[in-house]
Amino acid sequence: MKISKKRLAHIVFESDDRASRTFDLVLLVLIFASVIVAILDSVAHLRADYGALFYQLELLFTFLFTLEYLLRVWLTSRTMKYVSSFYGIVDLLAILPVYLSFLVANVQLLTVVRSLRLLRVIRILKLGRYLAEADFIRRSLKASMAKIQIFLFTVLTVVLIMGTMMYLVEGPESGFTSIPKGMYWAIVTMTTVGFGDITPVTTLGQFMASLIMLLGYAIIAVPTGIVSSEMAKMKSADHHASTRTCTHCGKDGLDPSDHFCRECGNSLD
Amino acid sequence: MKISKKRLAHIVFESDDRASRTFDLVLLVLIFASVIVAILDSVAHLRADYGALFYQLELLFTFLFTLEYLLRVWLTSRTMKYVSSFYGIVDLLAILPVYLSFLVANVQLLTVVRSLRLLRVIRILKLGRYLAEADFIRRSLKASMAKIQIFLFTVLTVVLIMGTMMYLVEGPESGFTSIPKGMYWAIVTMTTVGFGDITPVTTLGQFMASLIMLLGYAIIAVPTGIVSSEMAKMKSADHHASTRTCTHCGKDGLDPSDHFCRECGNSLD
């Protein structure tokens, strides 16, 4: 069976027929398998038993991903654009470290980069039915970005001031050994995570901690409100956006399902 | 007193007169009682004192639920459909384990399944006044599902990458003994639960933990925004539902400002 380069490019880059969907599915399985092997490889007693198997699987995944990368480079009409794009770099990062590890034995770098492979899943999902939904989230976050930046800056200012004050009030005995430590505690507290590895013990410290907790509890409403109202506005815009116009009287905003103009009674069909 | 099979079916399956409501209420009490007995039976010092009583009550509940199950099988006109339906399986699961435990002594299986009995409450509530409200929540969650899946996938990607990095930065001394452990910690932290059983101790680790906490604190806004805007849209759709109806073709939901029916072109003025 011989297939043209154009057909192959379609299979690799698109996702609208059986062959291209099968290619995507196989790739998806390979990515998840390689990530799961990386995860299992980090568990001491599993590595002790199956370390050699994990290493061989890793070499196999790297070989297959290398094949896929070369295929993409060969098939794409704008090679340089692909190589320097976000996905191109992620694809390269997914294979490069293994080759580097033959030269330099930096196990840590390898481990981080292997977990980055999960980012490759995004490309495949992008081609699927999630495109519009992800775009909706991306657009609302983008529209909310300036407000969220202000919010985060406010949070960080409060974190700095409260962290400094807790460092002064509580001191090293309670674990507040420096301002960075105090800021770490303030973030743990304001975000309502509350590990409990550092906690105030003095009455004044506990009072100040109560203030910052109530503040953190109340202002979570702000980013939520920002994103909610942005999304509600978008939904509303999508909802009202009908550009169908009556050819007789010019009335617009008609529903696609209308048969007659609601303004002048003109037949629309 | 003799009652027809049809009347009995009405009592068992419907919920619109005194007899059928009494049946539902008795069943509700039995379900809650059986669940509470299962809960109390797990408390060591209570089982020591009342274990025998709990066992006898369990047998009684099972007997009554068996009667009810057989009644439903006999009364329903489409027996196979009921038996293979979600509620049919839940009803069977509520009694089967006890009979199985006579054959095989698997106490664990029995305990889990007894807590599943609470699911039976849903059927009874479904017939009540909560139907429309539950349907509203279900519809908004369904409409938000694709967006929430994307959100969860993003969270899991962040969890994997942060979990891997914390495993490398903190290492086994702080409790980050493997990538799965690091991912467990990342979920505990991002969801703002913050048990504190594993906490970063290095400066770099605490800095990275601060980033993931702020991220988790900020992105909680996303699912909230999704569900809020979806619910607001639904409410708005219900709200705008005009009752104006065309006198010619009967098309309803016309805007008060329309001059002609959008379905048949009939003049509305």
Place this chain on the structure above:
Amino acid sequence: MKISKKRLAHIVFESDDRASRTFDLVLLVLIFASVIVAILDSVAHLRADYGALFYQLELLFTFLFTLEYLLRVWLTSRTMKYVSSFYGIVDLLAILPVYLSFLVANVQLLTVVRSLRLLRVIRILKLGRYLAEADFIRRSLKASMAKIQIFLFTVLTVVLIMGTMMYLVEGPESGFTSIPKGMYWAIVTMTTVGFGDITPVTTLGQFMASLIMLLGYAIIAVPTGIVSSEMAKMKSADHHASTRTCTHCGKDGLDPSDHFCRECGNSLD
């Protein structure tokens, strides 16, 4: 200076001139002072030093609140209705325990009831500018109540099932000594509180904990969405509610600031 009973009733029950506002303010200060004394009295080293003073202040507050209670009973035209109303009972509860403590020395009852005095503040605030705002919150919560009940029932079902499973998976060694303990842990986890007094230690337990955390993190969006959309709908209803109608063509929903009907051009002034 002699004032009529009617004037006195006005001062005590209303809040619209200088004298009645002064009465409210003095009462507010007394309530907060009595609550603060109760709080301070619970701190061991303060009671050791100032216990006698606190007791005398408590007697003074009780005397003044008794005076106020008798005044209200005497002034109100419908005595029985006041005495049996929510506020009448709270007012009586604010003084009764001290008299009871002369007969029976139940210190615990006294302590709880003294903190209930704070509820009396609500009556005073009700008369102020917060009335409309509090009513807005109350109405939106009432409108959301059925949905929130369903939500809480769902949460409790998940809590029961997860609590049971964690009890079976983790067992007494990790602190999951019974199903109620497992349910307590599940609530601590799902609400993202995360004390860390009980934490899973097995891999399966940590995996199940991750699931319940992600679930708790995601479904917080549901009550938030319910209340948000309810409030948005109310706001929107307030916003659009203009009943001004053109006397010429009958067009309604006109702005109070309009000078001419936007439908027929008729002068509205």
Place this chain on the structure above:
Amino acid sequence: MKISKKRLAHIVFESDDRASRTFDLVLLVLIFASVIVAILDSVAHLRADYGALFYQLELLFTFLFTLEYLLRVWLTSRTMKYVSSFYGIVDLLAILPVYLSFLVANVQLLTVVRSLRLLRVIRILKLGRYLAEADFIRRSLKASMAKIQIFLFTVLTVVLIMGTMMYLVEGPESGFTSIPKGMYWAIVTMTTVGFGDITPVTTLGQFMASLIMLLGYAIIAVPTGIVSSEMAKMKSADHHASTRTCTHCGKDGLDPSDHFCRECGNSLD
């Protein structure tokens, strides 16, 4: 190069050309640098090594900020208004403590005040593109303020009552040594922070803790709903701002469906 006083004032106070933006940027860098030095100075092992350098940098920053302060006082046309304004006081606070520390050696005061320097960043950001966004957040918070105050008062009442009851139920053995401690725990729990430094150990205490956790989890929806609906309303108000304008009287914001101007009665068709 000689520049006029007016030009200098423009550079210092405005932010709309290259020179004034450069001035803002340099100031921004200096503020962040001074805050970072203050943070690093609090880390014991860094102070041991670089204490002298940090002190000299602090003197340099103070000198430069003093110059800037004098410049602002000299350039502004309404000196007293600037000196007594919020930003004037923050600017003075940023330099005063160092001079005071020559007289009295209060290191603590100095440390807190140095962290307050971050507040100066707000002024610079105010002039930038974040103005409108920050104003949006400020307006929605202001509009929600009365509702949020009621919410916080309700939370504090619950905190007092639950804190008192936990103090009575759990007692000093579990760490609930006084009502203030109980209230601190109730805040830690209701805000879902959950440090775990104090946790209930009795069955009744854990049951009451479960109630307060579910309550805290559910009512987070209230401030979120308040802010969300307020923001949605504002957005909607902005959104509906129609640009249709009456050609006769110039009244704008007319609905596209209006036939006559609502201000002057002019026919719009």
